[in-house]
Amino acid sequence: MPPLSFRRLVLSCLTLLATSGCMTGPHNGTTTGDSVIGETFLFEGYYPEPSTPISLQVLRAPDLDPAVESHWQQFATAITTTTPTHVNRPEPLFHWSVTAAPVPNFLFAPRWPSGGLVKVRAIAMDPDGQTVLYTFDDITYPDCFAQNATQPWSTIGTECQGLGINRSALVSTRLNPVDRPVAERPQFLGRKSPGLGTAETEEYYDQIQAPETLDAFRATFGFASGDVTATYYNDGDLGLGREMHCKSFGVPPSMVGLACYVKNYGVLNGQPVFGGSSASALQDAVARTNSFATVAMTFTPPAGSPNSVKFMVYDAAGFLTPAAQLDNTGFNTFVPGNCLSCHGIKANYNAATNSVVGQAQFLPFDVFSFRYSTAAGFTHAAQADALRRLNHLVTLTGPTDGIREFIEGTYEPKPVWDVTAVANDTYVPPNWKNTKQKGLGLYRGVVKPYCRTCHMSSTDPNLDFLDQADFNSNSGAIKVDVCGVGHSMPNAEHVMKKFWNSGARAYLDMGLDMQSPCGP
Known part of the structure; x- marks a missing residue:
């Protein structure tokens, strides 16, 4: 039996249809603080056919339309092995991997502006037809597979596909706006x-x-x-x-x-x-x-x-x-x-x-x-009841729907005034849960850590981000406020610094299809 970490990696690909395949690394949202010129990553995944060429491709510039094939350029190749891997299904999978740099030298610098995003994908060059391999998000990958490990592969694949579906964005954390003069x-x-x-x-x-x-x-x-x-x-x-x-x-x-x-x-x-x-x-x-x-x-x-x-x-x-x-x-x-x-x-x-x-x-x-x-x-444990009581006091102040629902969700299934209520970190608004990974990746990777604290104070339902549809409807303003010259969101210094040091811009770009370099 393969080691657990290896089995999870294989399961992530077996969840997809037998005629498909996946890129298990690097995940969408992977970050690097090193120079993007010559920066290498281990690109790997699985495909259900042996000895199949895999083409690693990069978007020529991160603001180009990924639906246009001419906008993609090959930067490396791999080939699937001839050794089959069997995990919980009779159909075999074949591993592929290569260490490569999306930007091998300065001549290809437009692919990845320092401090911004680069967009990559993998294509199986199968004689029966080219297949763009599925990708996964760094923010949701571990929990999704753990929660669905006993489900049929098709169910897990549906639940756990990433925001980009078949492409990933890698994030340069250099040139954080907070570190400017x-x-x-x-x-x-x-x-x-x-x-x-x-x-x-x-x-x-x-x-x-x-x-x-x-x-x-x-x-x-x-x-x-x-x-x-x-x-x-x-x-x-x-x-x-x-x-x-x-x-x-x-x-x-x-x-x-x-x-x-x-x-x-x-x-x-x-x-x-x-x-x-x-x-x-x-x-x-x-x-x-x-x-x-x-x-x-x-x-x-x-x-x-x-x-x-x-x-x-x-x-x-x-x-x-x-x-x-x-x-x-x-x-x-x-x-x-x-x-x-x-x-x-x-x-x-x-x-x-x-x-x-x-x-x-x-x-x-x-x-x-x-x-x-x-x-x-x-400690948290020593103060848990005091924090519960503080949240109960907040409910007495005429809170917005966002604040009320957050408190209720944090202490469910019991009401916050119940002395036996215990906080949980699993709260996601129902109108995000219902959209599977397309919602969870955005919510957990962007809204929860960098937007929720302030936006739940909104009396305008279009801005409280309780519903993914409202978040999506603000995509134009979000692109300007986050990725534009002024970088006005997140609006607090400490939160902005953490945001730019994380993979959040990849989730935002893929989840809202922003087609942006989202750099400094």
Whole structure:
């Protein structure tokens, strides 16, 4: 019996029809941080005929139409072996492999711009007819085969084909936009009221009657006791150590409000660092030392009324401050504008009334996107119930459909208010699940890690990304915002850096058929 890893590789190809074949490597979404010129990969797969030539081809430029045959160019060849492989079916498969470079030298540089994508495919040159081999996605490959290992091969093949179906994109992670000189970086958190400054923030604070100090805020909302607290590193958005405190409060007649404040940690040489060492930030957060700022929020019903959600920022000494730096550039420090970039993507600041209009949101706690300390009392397991209670409090703030469904899905089959409810990391909106891998690859590889946190705050169903059809309908804007010159999405610095260091652009390009180099 072959080793398990080998058997999975073979099974991935046996799942397809006997007259077809597959390329099992490299997967769609494979990344490299090396120079693309001369970069080699192991191309391999299976085909149901022996001694069959395999043509490895590359798109001459990543923005060309892959449906046009003349746009493809051969860069390497292989041949299937004469040794059959049998796994759970009588029909044999024959392995092929070759180590090759899609861009062997600088003369072929247009195939793969540094920092962008290259598109490749494999064709079996069978005398009975050429066959373009199927491909698989790096993000879904392991789980899909594990979940469907006992299913018929045809079922597994249907479930596990990749976003590109029969082509793959490889990703160069060089030239990340976040690593540019500060003046050339994208305008992070700049979609809400850019250009407004401290004077406007002070008028906003006057309008919402913000307490002048953190101590006064805590006293106003009764934080002396009874609050729910958790400590973590928010790797899914700003990249900071966080000490979160939330507490409900009564609002006559018979309504409930919510107040939260979060102390932020992550200092290097006396300066805040976003996306820095999670271990160092967590160590400070656990020790309750070196906090550099505190963000406070309140919700007062009814939801959606002007300033029903209020934002305040306090400095390291606990005094109200009119500027909040939420990334390493500090381009947009206006409060509440930079907060609304994620806490209400359909909400806006009205300078005429010094009010947040639309519907700002308390975001849910995406517990599996956090990192946790190993110190006693601060592990994920030790704080799981506190995080559940925090998510329950969010449900009291008039959440959007995206937020409500996320919380429900995270704790299903039990309601979040049930003390025995346990979080799971398997939530996918039903209208993505129903589209099999074409949906799961996009959702798990793009939406979940890089879009969901903010887009679930949308009151516009076209932008909450609960339905793949809505995501697809925004493909034009996504191509511009992600791959265009401005690189405005993802909108937070830490998330953008992670996005560009991942295979996400390959899933996005293949899933939306963007025909883009998606480079810097």
